[in-house]
Amino acid sequence: MIRDTIKAAQISAMKSGDKARLAAVRLILAKLKDKDIELRTASAVPDDDVLVVDVLQKMAKQRRESITLYLEGGRQELADIEQAELVVIEEFLPQQLGEDEVKAAIEAIKSELGATSMKDMGKVVAALKARHGSQLDMSKASGLVKAALS
Template identity: 80%
Template structure:
């Protein structure tokens, strides 16, 4: 399980004295614990790896946005810190689909659902997320779906 590998990496970082990596790993585990607490009252709880991937994808997206904002603001040192955190987060995410693979998946779903216009974008996006949600950056996929249906 991904959560166990994050905990093992935390222990290894402690032993190695790698403070930046340890900080990122602790942050990841804290976010996971927050999410676990949120889900205590939920009727349906997703399996653990799905939950971990969702949390890590959200964290990665936040880091990418922060990097962009720090670079625009001339804060290169903060952008470098965020890049280091992003690298640690991405270690634990499943391999992401490339643009060609994503386009092939979109074409297959488009053919199956009979989607022909932008009105069908919701159907295609829902099916794409159901099948490949953990392997895609859905914001990039959204642009590709829109282009495919236009």
């Protein structure tokens, strides 16, 4: 389980004295705890690995956006901190598909669903997310779907 790997990384960072890594891992664990508390009242709780991957993907997206904003604002030191956190977060995410692999998956889904126009974009994106959601960045993937259907 991914959560166990993250907890082991916390212990390892504590033992090695790597304060930056320890802070990033603790941040991940805090977000997971927040999500657990949020889901206490939910009727359907997803699989733990699915939950962890979802939280990690959101955190990675936030870091990428922050890095862009910090660089535009001329705050390189803050961008470097966010980049260091992003590296730690991405370490726990499943291996991401390359652009060519995503395009191949989109083409397979398009032919399977018979999708030909932009009206079918929702179906294609939904099928893509269901099959490969943990292995790709959906914001980039939706752009590739749009390009493939236009």
